[in-house]
Amino acid sequence: MTKTFAIVALAAVAAAGSVSAQALPERIKTAGKIVVANTPNYPPMEYKDPATNTLMGLDIDLGLALAKQLGVTVEWSDIGFEQMVPSVATGRVDIIHSGMSDLPKRRDALDFVDYMKSGAQFYTTAARKDELKSETDLCGKNVGMSRRTSFPDETAKWSAANCEAKGLPAVKVVGTEGSADARTQLKQGRVDAAVQGSETVPYLMTLEKGAYVSIGAPFTAIYQGIGFSKKDTELRDAYIGAMKALMASGEYKTILAKWNLESAALDGIYVNSEAQK
Template sequence: MNKYFATLALACITATSVSAAELPERIKSAGKVAVANQPNYPPMEYKDPATNELKGLDIDLGLALAKQLGVKVEWADIGFEQMIPSLTTGRVDLIHSGMSDLPKRRDTLDFVDYMKSGAQFYVSFARRDEFKAQTDLCGKTIGMSRRTSFPDETAKWSAANCEAAGKPAIKVVGTEGSADARAQLKQGRVDAAVQGSETIPYLMNLEKDTYAVIGEPFTAVYQGIGFAKKDTELRDAYAGALKALIESGEYKKIFASFGLEAAMLDGIYINGEAAK
C-alpha cells in the first residue's frame, strides 16, 4: 500500500467526529452493521458462561465504533475459516474477530488496524523449569490453532532458530482452535502451545499457576477489522470512527479495562501502514 492510498483512505475523516453520512447507503438504510465474530478467543471475544452474553475487547470496541457511526451491531457467529467467504458474498459487512492483518489476506480484504499482537510460546506451569529459553522448545511438540497463521510462523521460527543451529525441528500440531491447544497441553499431548500475546495475561489470571510464557512474542503483527476490497466507503468510515475514539480517550479506556494498554496503536493504520 503506497502513501497516496493511505492518504486517500482517510480523506473524509474529520479531527473530531464521524457522521453517519459517511456510511454506505445500505448501512444507513439498515441502521446496523452485520459483523462476523467467533466468541472463542478471550479476552478478545467470548461468551460469559453465566449469562451467555458476548464480552471482550473486540465486542466493546465494535460497539463503541458503531455508536460513533450511529448504527447498531448485529453480531454473526461464524467459524473463522468461513469469515472471509461470508464477507465477500455479502452475508456480513465486516470482520471484527481477532484477525491478523496479514499480507496474504490483503488480496481479498482491506484492514483498519486497531492493535498490536504477536505469537507467544507458553507451557504448563508445572513444566516451566524445563524451558528456560525458547530454543529449549526445539524438537518438542507444540499445539496451535490450524485456522491461524501460527503454524506457518512457528515453522519459520523453527527453521531459523532450531534447524539452522543443528537442533531438531519443532513438531507443529494444528488444533481445532486455541481452546483445543490448551486442552492438549493440560493432557500432556503437546509440550507447549502458541497463542496471541494479547490472550496470555487473561488466561494466566483466569487459571492461576496453570501456564507459563517462554520468552517474548516471536512475531509482530497488527490485528485489523476486515472489509471487502470494494467497500472503501465503509472502511474509511470505520477508520474515522476509530480516530475519533482515540482522540476522545475511549479507545484507551477500552484497552485499559482489559489490561492491554501495551497493545494499543499510536494512530490510524490501514493495511499495516500509518495513514497520513
C-alpha cells in the same frame, strides 16, 4: 451450519462529536446496522459469559463504540473463522471484527483498519517452567496451536531460523481445533508447549492462576485488524473516521485498559499495517 444472532447494545444515534452517518454506504444507512462476523471463542477478544451467554471482550466493546460513533447498531454474526472472508465477499456480513491478524496473504481479499499490536507467544505449564526456559528449549518438542490461524506457518518459520539453522531438531507443530483444544492437550501432556496470541496469554493466566508460564517474548509482530471487502472503501473510510474519534476522545485507550492490553495500543491510524498521515 452457522447461525446469526442479533445483539446487544443499541448504539445511540450519533451524539455530539460523533462521526456523521452520511459517511456510511447507503445500504448501511438504510439498514441502520452493521453486520459483523465474529467467532466468540477467543478471550479476552471475544467470548460468551458462561453465566449469561452475553458476548464480551475487547472486540465487542470496541465494535460497539465504533458503531455508536457511526450512529448505527451492531448485529454480530457467529460464523466459523474459515467462512469469514467468503462471507464478506458475498455480502452476508459487512465487516470482520474477530481477532483477525492483518496478514499480507489476506490483503488480496480484504483491507484492514488495524486497532492493536499482537504476536505469537509460546507458553507451557508451570510444572515444566524449569525444563522449558527459553524458546530454543522447544526445538524437537511438540507444540500445539490452532490450525485455523497463522500460528502453524509462523512457528515453522521460527523453527527453521532458530532450530534447524543451528543444527537442532525442528519444532513439531501440532495443529489443534482451537486454543482451548491446545490447552487441553497441554494439560494432558500430549504436547510440550502451546502457542496463542500475546493478547490472550495474560488473560489465560488470570483465569488459571499459577497454571502457565510464558516462554520468552512474542516471536512475531503483527497487527489485529477489522476486515473490509476491497470494494467497500466507503465503509472502510467511515470506520477510519470513527477510530480517529475514539482515539481523540481517549475511549480507545480506555477500552484496551479495561482488558489489560494498554501495551497493545496503536499510536495512530494504521491501514494494512501502514501508518496513515
